[in-house]
Amino acid sequence: MTLSSAAETAGAVPALETRDLTVRFGGHVAVNGVGCRFTRGTLTAIVGPNGAGKTTYFNLISGQLRATAGSVLLDGHDLSSHGAAGRTRRGIGRAFQLTNLFPNLTVRENIRLAVQARRGRGFDIFSMAAHGRHLIQRADAILEQVRLGVRADDVVATLPHGDQRKLEVAILIALEPRIFMFDEPTAGMSVDEVPVILDLIHGIKSDPANTVLLVEHKMDVVHSLADRIIVLHNGYLVADGDPKEVVASPIVQEAYLGMGASTHV
Amino acid sequence: MLNWIISGDRPRSRILAAVLIIILLGLLLAPFVFPGTRSLAVAARICVLIVLVASYDILLGYTGIVSFAHTMFFGIGAYGVAIALNALGPSWGAVGLGTVAGVAVSIAAAAVIGLLSLRVRAIFFSMITLAVASFFLILASQLSFITGGEDGMSFRVPRMLTPAFKLFEDEIFGQRFNGRLVAYYLVFISSLVLFLFMLRVVNSPFGRVLQAIRENDFRAEALGNRVVLYRTAASCLVAALAALAGVLNALWLRYTGPDATLSFAIMLDILLMVVIGGMGTLYGAVIGVVILSLAQFYLQDLMGAASSALAGIPVLPELIAADRWMLWLGILFVLSVYFFPTGIVGKLRER
Amino acid sequence: ADPIKIALISGKTGPLEAYAKQTHTGLMMGLEYATQGTMEIDGRKIEVIEKDTQLKPEIARAVLAEAYGDDEVDLAIGPTSSGDALAMLPVAQEYEKILLVEPAVADSITGDKWNRYIFRTGRNSSQDAISNAVALGKPGVKIATLAQDYAFGRDGVAAFRDALASTGAEIAHEEYVPRDTTDFTAPAQRIFDAMDKVEGDKVLFVIWAGASTPFAKLAAMEPERRGIKIATGGNILPAMAAYKALPGMEGATYYYYDIPKNPVNDWLVTEHQTRFNSPPDFFTAGGMSAGIAAVEAIRKAGSTETEALITAMEGMSFMSPKGEMTFRKEDHQALQEMYHFRIKVDENVAWGIPELVRVIGIDDMDVPIRNQR
């Protein structure tokens, strides 16, 4: 397994690329020189043990963290000078691993804010937000997609955990990014709800303009969605390639799945 | 139409709606319904404070920024016209110039403070504003050759706003139509317009982003909103509004000074008004202002009467002596935070 | 007959509450004394309406306007702080009614902010400064001043400097510190450094407003080791507790109950002692002066018409706890005697006792007229 993946051979500029991305906290290197290219129309699953640096890697790409070294390129353009907000507006969207919402606003307002941010209407002080019909319609449409329509008027803090996870995904969709990053979207979601989310991600992936990155510990989910898997371990990128091969590789079997642990999954 | 004027922000409570209408009518007809200098002064003060407190609520209730520098901007506006009127004489030109200068300085100051310090943790920001505000207070009293120092400055306003100016010679409805009336309606109409403007702001897309930032700034940033920029913009906006309130206050009082515009006591009054009324709703600001202003102006009289009625009973008269009105204000303070955590408006809307 | 209505406007609530209380007591006793206990003038009952400025100038204006406009008082007395007073002056002019200022001290009240409806029984800053200059100034005396860094302090030092010019003493160093200073080590060191460089009788003159005073802290640094004596004006009794650290200190004061010898003061001290079990203080005397002045003025004018009152009061002399006072025609400031004192310490008295050195008579002080008529 080489660090350059099959997808790269297309020759075109990759949708997203990280070069030598590194971040250090005190003496601890959480992400260590990770270089990787992500191509449009594909879904790359990122797996690795807890604390491997997956979320941190996402944070570096989406701008929540500043890299100690290395760079992130979107369509070949260096993003180093942009913060989280700038990167979102340029099309890098992400859903968080630990639920991160506006707890005292309604479900609909949460989405509406995302739609509004996407449309860049934030500095308008003269019109009424409640009159932005198309924003609200769009928000409602997305809520239907994730089957949260019935809870549209509820305050987010009163939602059960699983529904909050769905809202997290819905907000990402509302941002209409070109790069979608999901951080364990199905964690805490009940089994019957999981297929809804998987269908959604599948739909996103099937648009050739989109690029999807997915962190997930459930191997069944990874198998059903991923075109490619990369493995992070102790901050290093240790494997990259076709799902079947990667999963079969000894390092994944040992360090990640645990010997014989796959029976539990 | 009405919905458009109030930006779709309905009171959402019958009682609240009724109270607001009564307040509006009361202020509109104050010179006729409540004759006397004191009541007119109270009415004008209420108008000014509504602008000041509502603008503070945009910062505090909607954006979640605790600033102690709001009175500083109020002062800058007031000193702006005061200095201009002193230097250029009582003309409308001077009023205009002073207003523009005051607003501009306020916006600039807010922008600098915001960009420098809105990144730090909220509580530190409050403390920085506290420090800046007390520094400004010191400055105002030190630069006595411009500001009149501790003593403040009295100045003359355009003749149209003084009692000497007579609209009609005779009294109509028992009211002299003189410049004070003109001044009152100038204050009233300006305040109303500014209030409706603020109502629009908080219900605009911009206002919604501010609320999102208050709820979860990290997430708001991740949605693509540059939080520091929004916070700074909000600070600048409310600074300008506070400065305008300062201008109105100065024109009405024909006096300005550190105690009247800059003191920490006013800052606390504003805070209290916002909270009693209900944070995060501009109608709350109105209610808070009216209740507290009435208390400040009339509680003392009321207590004086009660105290003399109870003369002879030990301790009690001492506790409700007119000079102890602050005690009861303090108790009101505590009780209102205690029992109306969402403010009066929140309580009214609960039902 | 209609009652005579007098408004007492003071900062009843707020940091100066204690002062306002004294003024109130003094005023009521003054009215009582001047009417021989009847509280009537020419058959008209006196009615005192009290109003609180809360030490907020805008409220001060509002309550004064209310007193004149709604309560229709004949004249108003007050307020406690100069800030309130300066805000109130234009209101008196607007309503064309008299405001008898007591005890606010700012020079500008009877100076450039003055108008013809303003009279003052209280002493002004200049009078304070000049009396101290008279008490301390001798040829060969070198003085350092310590004052708070704001208009009151700087004006006080300026007036003091002017008054000192004719005495042969001179100012060697001026030190200004923030108003709320509590630690005087640094300013004292600066003063010591400066005074080490000059020869002569060295005096450190302190102008200080507020309850917490620098004296004990200055005394603890033992300036006498460097040949420097501390001097300052009088103050209210609780503040003079700090003077106990400075036996022998000299200065000039506006009032101390034991000093003036006249029937008015005798009555005040005895009555105050019996009623309140304490001697009258600074502002009690001031309040009483104002009460007596009001009664005398109305008697003399024979009416409560403003113009009649102004005519009667200009140049009017009346007895006060501080002896005879006269409203100067030019700026309506009451000229009055002041007292050169020296501090004596008595273990049984809670404060340092100012013993009279000499009375500084009206003629000993050349109080400048600073208003434009």
Next chain:
Amino acid sequence: MSERSMPERAGAAGARDGGVGDAAQAGALLTLAGVHTHIAQYHILQGVDLVVPRGGLAMLLGRNGAGKTTTLRTIMGLWHASQGRITFDGRDITAAETPDLAKGGIAYVPEDMGIFSSLTVRENMLLAARSGPMDDRRLAWIFDLFPALEKFWNWPAGNLSGGQKQMLAIARAIVEPRALLIVDEPSKGLAPAIIGHLIEAFRELKATDTTILMVEQNFSMATALGDTVAVMDDGRVVHAGSMHELAHDGDLQRRLLGLSLDSHQ
């Protein structure tokens, strides 16, 4: 309302028929009988009956929003039941305060992990070890389970990765022996290898006489560990029985949990 309360009882009766049996009932460590819980004006739990046999591991399953977390919080005294009775070790604890329950031997791993992020990992553990210094042998066992904790021992817990926080939350609950362990979705966010460890760990705990009540979405983990199982829906227990029975009844799974064969391999 009165109509709705009927199936409740039926459900409860069903629970007994479901094979737990009266013996287990007698040996129950924790029993909930007809528990109703209101949060503000919402009626969330609508008569929950639940039996946790002494020394066993009881699984609580159900869709998102079924009321599982609310049930656990009600037991813990974090919400209070408005009706019904909760008994623990023979004592009525319906109205007991949280700290007393904790002192009485109940440990709790909340859904949101409840990490003190400003404290270090060590300090987090220290607070959980109420009775004195931490037992070195037990600590070694915990480090063995979750090596990351040892590595980040003196770090602020807020900086841990999502999965590491979950490990810390569990470790805190087992730092000292407790009579009853209440765990809300422990596997959420954990890598497969760690889940394998975790299963072992819970088995060991069971062997030490610790009774466990666990909410889980990971069905394979649930089947691997559970002795008894209760399934919740709409604020009620709609099925109770042995885990073995549910694990081998596809129909029941589909009906109760919406599980279909393709969503878990």
Next chain:
Amino acid sequence: MTARALKTAGMVERHAPLAMAGLILFLPLILIDPGTWLVLAIAGLAMGMMIFLMASGLTLVFGLMDVLNFAHGAFVAVGAYLATGLLSPGGPFAGLMGVSLLGDVGAMLLAILVACAAAGVLGLVFERVIVRRVYGAHLRQILITVGGLIVAEQLITVIWGADPIPLPKPETLRGSIFIGDIAVERYRLVACALGLVAYLGMHFALNRTRIGLLVRAGVENREMVEALGYRVRRLFVGVFVAGTALAAAGGVMWALYQEIVTVHIGADVMILVFIVVIIGGLGSVGGCFLGALLVGLTANFMGYLAPTLALGSNILLMVAVLLWRPRGLYPATKN
């Protein structure tokens, strides 16, 4: 390797503020002659200790419980007024005083103890009636405690009257000790000693016991601390009471320094106290201690070198510290 790097980083982190303090202490030696410098430095340190006494209670409550107690000043005032009752001629401890240094200091310590106890009881009531409902909500804390401050000040006026009350220092604590030409006020030495004792006591309580951890954890997630088996309520009450007792102790000391007590004696120093607490890094007792010393020193050196700047020196110091370390010298919590 990484461990060492970590350690060095930590050392720098920890010692930079100390280095800064050293700089502020010694740099003025270039401009001031050594005798004067010594006088200023000692006076500044002692002033800092007194401020620390008043600020320590606030930082405890502020830092551990995240409660902004604007009424802290009222408890300082209560301490001060109690001192006037206890230590004035005619008061219960007057008999001890005026004879020997031991008697005077003893009387003072007794007064502090009584004041602490009384203020502690008041603090208990205050916590019950006022603060209890507003844990976790800064804004409401500010408001309700300001309300409490007003009520407390008014009640003080009702009880003790509006007149300032003089409070002479005990005879033996007046004046200065002279070392050559250098005057050191006796009282400041006593203040130094007491400040140090208070600091060490708090340091021990917070670092050698679990209390500090528990309270911090309780603020962050109260439910979880209860679920671990601790009574958060009692803990909070205890900390709050300790905070008010410390305020009262500071009040006694400050009243004796000022020698006159007014209703606003506490409120007047509150801005200064807040500045100290902020500089120190919200809730860190060590930071507060260092911050207080820095404030004392800066005020004295600035007052000597550039009196016109002395006015804003505290604020300037705070802004400078925050620009350098946006969360204060020793941030108590990491986030």
